[in-house]
Amino acid sequence: MQSGFELPLVSVIIPAYNAEAFIEITLKSVIKQTYKNIEVLVVDDGSLDRTAEIVKSIAMEDKRITLLQQSNAGAASARNKAIAHSKGEYIAPIDADDIWYPENLEKQVQCMLSSEQCVGLTYAWSVHIDEEGLLTGRFDYSRQKGKVYIPLIMTNFLGNGSACLIRRSCLQEVKGYNCRLHTENAQGCEDWDIYLRIAERYEFQVIPDFLIGYRQRFSSMSSNLPVMFKSYILVIGDVQTRHPEIPSRIYQWSASIYYMYLSYKNREAGKHWSCLICLYKSLKIDNLSLLHWYLYKHTLINLIEWLAKPITLFIWKDNLSWQKFKRQFRYRYYRSIEMAELNHKLEKRQHFFNLYERLQEQRLTKFAQDYSEIC
Structure with missing residues (x-):
């Protein structure tokens, strides 16, 4: 890590809804990062379980953690609330059941500091983990960097919503996460949506290391599939509306x-x-x-x-x-x-x-x- 100046503050944002099973594990993976200049904002999105109680308990031991609460409005709304209350130069989203391995933020900040201002987002590779935190044998890895808009239309090569570090100025320019998807019961592609809107204006950079644990939970998978497809249709449909000049075959391949x-x-x-x-x-x-x-x-x-x-x-x-x-x-x-x-x-x-x-x-x-x- 570079020395000789104060390292930038990173705001970690965590939307949490009925997350009592994993929120403690997620938070511990965040506060154990080798990069220490962080603030952690957890937004309890109207949970009906012990999520808020667990976060409060951990926050008493680590003053970098702040709990915010709201009525259930979806992950996009919760993230936007966290961003509005954050102070960091960089925003690092992580879902309430995923984990970061210890060097994730350090390597992402290093990458951002060594990049030009045209780079608005860095990302690292992810391993899929099960409910017990064990590797499943599936991975998200890509070497896409620079101007990535066309490849990103083809597929969300970042893989999940916990893999990136974003400049605050980028999020301000694209006006945050899209709450419309939750309103239309089309959750699932909020991350892909914001990556696309950032990629329209900024370049991406990649850290080719496995630094994120992306948790796969079968218990909620079945009911989410139609909603996920609806979310995909809306997100890619918006892209196609904004960019009719892109050949239709790109959208077909996607x-x-x-x-x-x-x-x-x-x-x-x-x-x-x-x-x-x-x-x-x-x-x-x-x-x-x-x-x-x-x-x-x-x-x-x-x-x-x-x-x-x-x-x-x-x-x-x-x-x-x-x-x-x-x-x-x-x-x-x-x-x-x-x-x-x-x-x-x-x-x-x-x-x-x-x-x-x-x-x-x-x-x-x-x-x-x-x-x-x-x-």
């Missing part, structure tokens, strides 16, 4: 990738028919998906689980119990792996099954160059 993502979510939720429908729609929109090894692996596993469903439901009372059982064996390899090993493993992994990724990258490079003036 939809194909999102349908592939929804197919995975549907399978994990036990909705096997919906999974196949999403896979079909992904392939129908963009036949490049035929070169994606995940399509075949995912389809095969889905069909096997679908055929075995009468047996699994006979033994386990519901899909959630079945998913928890599978997790004991499915990613055992990743249970003991050290975070420091992941970069090496990733580089080795990229040598395989990468024809789809290479062709997708060629597409992105071409269109990003042709439409770089947009951002």
Whole structure:
């Protein structure tokens, strides 16, 4: 970390709704950051559980933590409230069930301080963790940087809402998070939405290290899927309205990738028919998906689980119990792996099954160059 001057204040903002199960773990990961010049603003978004009580208890031990409260209005509103009460030069959002590994803020601030003013957002890589905080074997990693608007339309390569550090001036310019999605019962893409609006005006920078733990909670997945799709339609529809000059094929490719993502979510939720429908729609929109090894692996596993469903439901009372059982064996390899090993493993992994990724990258490079003036 640079020395010789006072390090900038980072405002950590945490929206929390019925978060008693994980808020303490999340807060402890924040206050244990190696970067110490922080303030932490938790907004209790009308929780009906012990969320506020837990935050108050931890705040008594660490004066950097402030609890704000409001009636339930959604994550976007809660984040905007935290930003309005914050004082930091940089804003670092984290969801109430995710975690940061100790060097996350230090490396993100280092990256921001060494970047030009045209860089408005930095992000790091994420590992997916389960309810117990253990690695699942899925990761969010991208090397996209600079002018990223076109690649970001294609897919939310940051992966989640806990992976970035944002200049306050950027958030002020784009007028904060979009509360309309909650109003229209279309939550799920608020993070993607604000990343897109920032990318229209600023460049991005990446820290190629796994510094975020993105928690996957199966208990709420099933009911959220239709809402997530509605959220995607509204966010990308707004982009298309603002930028009709971008070829329609970009939006089609984006939809194909999102349908592939929804197919995975549907399978994990036990909705096997919906999974196949999403896979079909992904392939129908963009036949490049035929070169994606995940399509075949995912389809095969889905069909096997679908055929075995009468047996699994006979033994386990519901899909959630079945998913928890599978997790004991499915990613055992990743249970003991050290975070420091992941970069090496990733580089080795990229040598395989990468024809789809290479062709997708060629597409992105071409269109990003042709439409770089947009951002």
